[in-house]
Amino acid sequence: MQITSGLPEGFNAGAYDMIVVGAGYAGAVCARRLAETIGYRVAVLERRSHIAGNAYDCADEAGILIHEYGPHIYHTFNERVHNFLSRFTRWTDYQHKVLANINGTLMPVPFNHASLKLAFGDERGEELYQKLVETFGKDVKVPIMELRKKNDPDLAEVADYVYENVFLHYTMKQWGQTPDQIDPSITGRVPVFVGDDDRYFPQAPFQGMPQDGYTALFEHMLDHDLIDVFCDVDARDLFEIDETTVKVDGKVYGGEIVYTGPLDELFNLDLGALPYRTLDMKFETLDMDQFQPVGTVNYT
Ligand SMILES: Cc1cc2nc3c(=O)[nH]c(=O)nc-3n(C[C@H](O)[C@H](O)[C@H](O)COP(=O)(O)OP(=O)(O)OC[C@H]3O[C@@H](n4cnc5c(N)ncnc54)[C@H](O)[C@@H]3O)c2cc1C
Structure with missing residues (x-):
């Protein structure tokens, strides 16, 4: 695997069986499964400068691991999901409250x-x-x-x-x-x-946080010989879509495409924008060991 910024000179989409748009959960899982189960060569295009989609985390200037797009808490009831993800990370025993x-x-x-x-x-x-x-x-x-x-x-x-x-x-x-x-x-x-259990997901058998963070989990998931990741590439600049074909970089693309971005954008907002809503995160570093008793306090 390589993660590069931008596409290399002479990028040849035809060399890949599949193009995956987006390096978040949906894109990274598709890329990994297709590479390892049926030997597809996969190009992952990501318009941000990093992988992991909205689950991206990184260290801030104070060395604290932050979730740039909002706090992400891992829990699942599904053993298959947990076994799959556990190939790419160890977990801390964080229990969300x-x-x-x-x-x-x-x-x-x-x-x-x-x-x-x-x-x-x-x-x-x-x-x-x-x-x-x-x-x-x-x-x-x-x-x-x-x-x-x-x-x-x-x-x-x-x-x-x-x-x-x-x-x-x-x-x-x-x-x-x-x-x-x-x-x-x-x-x-x-x-x-x-009951007395004060965890947010009292009944979920699998919960925790990836030991080295989500971004590291995604790095390991995308680390496969048949996967190449290109960050800082907006697929919309590369694709031309009509009723029957998709052209990539001006040439009809014969492979398959998995698109994990916003649907309305894919069709140039032809039918208007979908009513998505998101949050603006504000970060502040305080000179103290712990600001609040648990990870999340709702100011209702
Ligand atoms: C504030 C917040 C808190 C959340 N908390 C939790 C939580 O606690 N637990 C949990 O399980 N889930 C949580 N989620 C949900 C979780 O983030 C999503 O379910 C998950 O990220 C979906 O993965 P995805 O791959 O579909 O989308 P994304 O993670 O959004 O990934 C899509 C990627 O596609 C890229 N992309 C889009 N369009 C293009 C294009 N044209 N060209 C190239 N790249 C493109 C985007 O840049 C993005 O990186 C939270 C979400 C938010 C916003």
Whole structure:
């Protein structure tokens, strides 16, 4: 494998069985699988100056590993996925925890036994918790929609509190939507965890963080004799697409193409832009060992 910036002089797309556009998860996994299972020669084109897509991480000036496009937390229920990725990295035993700052009190999310006591006080919180255990059993995740379906005033009280304090304003803030624009099926999915486990993914058997970071994981995944990676190359500058053919660099391309970029861009926004939404990350280095008790605090 080689990772180069730009295309070499006389780049010959015809020398590759497949061109993959994008070196994020989708592109890197396709490239690796096609190279190692059916011996395809693969060219990966990436318009950014680095691989790993949105999962890219790097050290900042203070030497701290940062996730440039937003924090990425690894967890999966799928053993096959985990075995595949584990070929390219070791994992730390990081277990993701999230606290919501609700009127100045930090409460575990998803809402659990401890959160109920913090929100409703020890006695009432315990009562509500026991009602949840009686109704649904222990160590289960229950969407608030299920709480409402029971027509029980105690369970409705829990559902309303979680909806109002954990979901509503936070979601409006993040997605720029008013409650009536948010589909009720989405609202109803907000879970309560009936138990004491305060991890964000209490039931996921595989979780952690890649020991040397995500970018290193991608480097290893793309490290194959049949894969070449070209960064700083926007495929749109190279491709001409019509009804029946794709030309690459002016010549009809006979191989296959996997495109993992935004769909609307691929068609020059002919039908308008899709309503994607993203986040702007702001980085600040503080002179202290640890700023907050867990990796993520939601200011709901
Ligand atoms: C803020 C944030 C937090 C997230 N947190 C998590 C998390 O905790 N856990 C989790 O599992 N997932 C998380 N995700 C989702 C995760 O980032 C995506 O699921 C994953 O990156 C998708 O991989 P992908 O390959 O489809 O797309 P991307 O990672 O976006 O990769 C696509 C690549 O294609 C390139 N590209 C696009 N168009 C072109 C072109 N014309 N020519 C050349 N290259 C092109 C792009 O530059 C990009 O590098 C998060 C996403 C964001 C934005």
